[in-house]
Amino acid sequence: MAETSDQDSKTEEPTEKKVRDALEQGNIPVSREAPIFASMAALMVILTFLIGRGVQQITLTLKGLLDDPDGFPLGAPADALNLLTVVGLEALRFLTPLLVIFAVFGLAAQLLQNAPNLVLQRIMPDLSRISPLNGWKRLFGTQGLVEFAKSMFKLASVSAVVAFVLRSSEAKAFEAMYTDPVALPEMILSIAMRIVSAICIATIVLVAIDLAWARFHWRRELRMTKQEIKDEHKQAEGDPLIKARLRSLARDRSRQRMIASAARATLVIANPTHFAIALRYKREENAAPLVVAKGMDVIALKIREVAEQNRIPVIENKALARALYEAVQVDQVIPAEFFRPVAEIIYFLQSKQAPRPEKVQ
Known part of the structure; x- marks a missing residue:
């Protein structure tokens, strides 16, 4: 009750100094849905431009191993190491572009929201972060309820999108039973791309709502009471009583001189x-x-x-x-x-x- 009344008393918009101090301390508005959207967008890029060629290359390598097993003797531990090296390098060549794209999209999702700022205070140990009471408040407070609502919206949206795409691809799935198995990977890739693209479209709406909510909630948390604004003004301009006293002393010294x-x-x-x-x-x-x-x-x-x-x-x-x-x-x-x-x-x-x-x- 006391915390609620204290929040209700904060009716004034934050001053520029309050906003600047919050940013310097690492308290910035962040959407948790933006990185998820970035991951889905990165996955869409990978499925569109990289996955087909990468799978084809690694398939050729494995096919060569299976078609010519005598080409890789395993008579000594060194032979096994050579085989693992070849397979590992091929897997690394396949995975490296994927990891780079995920990293680039993830960093872009963070940098486009806020400029980078190193704040050591944010990584210092804080016992309140592992407090069960504070954790309970986070789970069942306003922010926790908002996160729960977003999770439910995501679950419902993704489920509806996947169900719609699978239903529309039902005919292709039945046709796959009578087609050449070589065509199955391409069909699966096509369905996966449709699912991911539909999820990206649904996630854009959620990201836009979450960005607006994050900034609104951030400014709401930074609101100040009238007394806090007065105190900040005193700190910035100086206490009027002290300033008047200093002016009086200055006038006295000037008169004496x-x-x-x-x-x-x-x-x-x-x-x-x-x-x-x-x-x-x-x-x-x-x-x-x-x-x-x-x-x-x-x-x-x-x-x-x-x-x-x-x-x-x-x-x-x-x-x-x-x-x-x-x-x-x-x-x-x-x-x-x-x-x-x-x-x-x-x-x-x-x-x-x-x-x-x-x-x-």
Whole structure:
């Protein structure tokens, strides 16, 4: 019940990361019917192009052995070994193309479904695979019932196809009783080809259904809960609380550096307690005053405090301080429209040479 409810809670489609992780771990949609169809197709190719010629060749070899038994003396163990070698090589020449075709079709059935991917984790020992309880669940679970239904469909389809082909060949079977025995292999081969081709056609339908079911079941098993999607998003983007905390720390460090930079200023323009802009002007450094710090409220008070500690003139000009705060950026020179009012303040300070902060109305 708990497992069913957990599966029911997985209502969201899998994310790209979930699908990618499943593929990397070797969890891929696979049709078990595709290799069976590939085997039947390989058998059809063999019956059509190879079996007749191969049987004819091996028949000639055996006929030569039976017609001329004296040609292979068996007086010593070496003679028996030579005879077995000849027969074995002939059988190997007959079986090798068959095995190669079966292997090629089997590999093609797997490669056409999914790209090859070496996953060592899939071949590692796993005790759950030999657990009787898990085996019982696999047998009587949804997947087990689907496999049972497919097996029954295959049995019914193959039985119906074989019965239909044999019934249609019933007349030929009776005629074979009165024909030359030499023609029997060709007739049997013809009937076998009809049976295999009919089974291939029936298996194609099953393979198409099984491919669709395998991919549907695979994506259904990969479904996620809403909480899993949220957790994955947090892992990919970072926890919002942690990111907010990191941004806050970064802003604090930036403010501290900026406030410390206020000690390099040559004057501070302030709106008594709300705004403060620390400017540095040295003719040999910059063509225009450089903004080294700016702040509002608490930061403005900190900038004024640093200025007073370093005996930097603080000029109170409400309109100019507010306008500068809105227009300037730290580590940049002031815009051209502020050159004249700031230049007047600098000229005033240089002419007065005041060691203490002055207030200009």
